[in-house]
Amino acid sequence: MATIESYSTKSGRRYRVRYRTPDHRQTDKRGFTTKRDAEVFAATVEVEKLRGEYVAPSLGRVTVGELADAWLERKASDLKPSSYRPLEVSWHRHVKPRWGTTRIVDVDLDAVERWIADMGRTVTEADGTVTKKGSGATVVLRAYGVLAGVLDSAVKARRLAANPARTPENLPRKKPKPRTYLTHDQVAALAAEAKYPTLIRLLAYTGLRWGEAIALRVDHLDLPRKRLTVVENAVQVDQRTIVGTPKSNESRTVSVPEFLVFELAAMTRGRAGDALLFTDGHGRYLRRPVSYSGWFAGAVDRAGVPRVTIHDLRHTAASLAVSAGVNIKALQRMLGHASAAMTLDVYSDLFDDDLDAVGVALHHAVSATSVGKSWATAVGTDPTE
Known part of the structure; x- marks a missing residue:
């Protein structure tokens, strides 16, 4: 059992708790200002030992930065480069400057919440000018996720009993970006003005991601x-440009509309089987077009269609498929989503008309029943017979 002793310091009386660790080594913790605090600590240690939850305080003296290197190394091996790179940038830009030299045992939820608030804060002067533009929800959530992930690894390594950064109350919420869906005519107009017209039609009618195309x-x-x-x-x-497996890590087969078959056949005639279908003219991979300049932005302006990004063509494919009556399971396979539920969640706005259909169907059902009862009453028969 733990024992409590008092000792004198220049600042007054302090208390020391002597106890044994689960491996029967004697240790102590000192500096308690009241005997009550020492007794609470001693009782907590004994309960943690009985539950198998005891963590030696010395293990929490490692800094967040010392654990982050190993955590990032594991993430680099687990994630695709395009997913890992934002985490690495977030660590160096947002997490390391604040937490890199902090001991993990010294991280507390209040400090984490203040850090989250500071990242998202925008300071406005009296004249209305913004002097500090806070980070957006995506940046804040990613930075918090890095810190929480590093501390989760400390819990798994039994350096911490629990993650002190979990369950902050002020995490921002990401606002869904409004989507723009093009019509068949708008797709045709955009392709007519584009440098790669077949690529535009392929994206808009198969739902491929840019990297897949x-x-x-x-x-x-x-x-x-x-x-x-x-x-x-x-x-x-x-x-x-890094080439890997599709986002789902699985290959998939996609249907090609017949009008595209003829265009693709003309493009592949006489070419080697391992040749890229779309290149920059020198046999190299195309670079993703930015939304505000370059060949794609120019085509959007000339075509007079709504302002769209290249990824909006994937959304357009989903919209055109739904309007054509494609069932949700087929749409899921076409887009490469993990489940039909995910497809419904992502494109729930495309099914708003189904709500009207439900109301119409129920109205007709009730009307038919009401008419049947009215007719039966008029002729003097029991409608239940």
């Missing part, structure tokens, strides 16, 4: 069956 090779097409297989995904990380 530019990684297509001749061998990935099965035009007699009107199919293509998504095998690779080419993503741009900083200034490099």
Whole structure:
């Protein structure tokens, strides 16, 4: 059992708790200003030992920065480069400056909440000018996720009994970005003005991601069956193009509309099977167009269509498929989502008309029942017979 002793310091009387760790080594913790605080600590230690939850205080003296290196190394091996890079940037830009030299045992929820508030805060002067623009919800959530992830690893390594950064009350909420869906006519107008018209139509009618489309090779097409297989995904990380598996880590087969089959057949005629379908003219992967300049932005302006990004063509594909009556399971397979539930969550706005259909169907059902009862009453019969 733990014992409590008092001792004198220049600041007055203090208390020391002597106790044994689960491996029977004697240790102590000193500096308690009241005997009551010492007794609470001693009781807590004994309960934690009985529950198997005891963590030696010395293990919490490692800094967040010392644990972060190993955590980032594990993430680099687990994640695709395009997913890992934002975490690395967030660590160096937002987490390390505040928490890098802080001992993990000294991290507390109040300090974490103040840090979250500071990241998102915007300071406005009396004249209305903004002197400090706070980070957006995505940046704040990612930075918090890095800190919480590092501390989670400390809990798993039994350096902490619990993660002190979990359950903050002031995490911002990401606002869903409004989507723009193009019509068939608008897709045609955009393709007519674009440098790569077939690529525009392919994105708008198959729902491929940009990286999946530019990684297509001749061998990935099965035009007699009107199919293509998504095998690779080419993503741009900083200034490099990295080729890996699709986002779901699984290949998938996508139906190709017949009008695209003829265009693709003309593009592949006489080309080697391992040749990229779309290139920059020098056999290299296309770079993702930015939304405010370059060939895609120019095509949008000339076509007079609503302002869209290249990813909006994937949303357009989902919209056109739904309006054509494609069922949700087929749409899920086309887009490469993990489940139909995910597809419904992402594109719930495309099914708003179904709510009207439910109301109409129920109205007709009630009307038919009411008419039946009225007719039966008029002729003097029991409508239940």
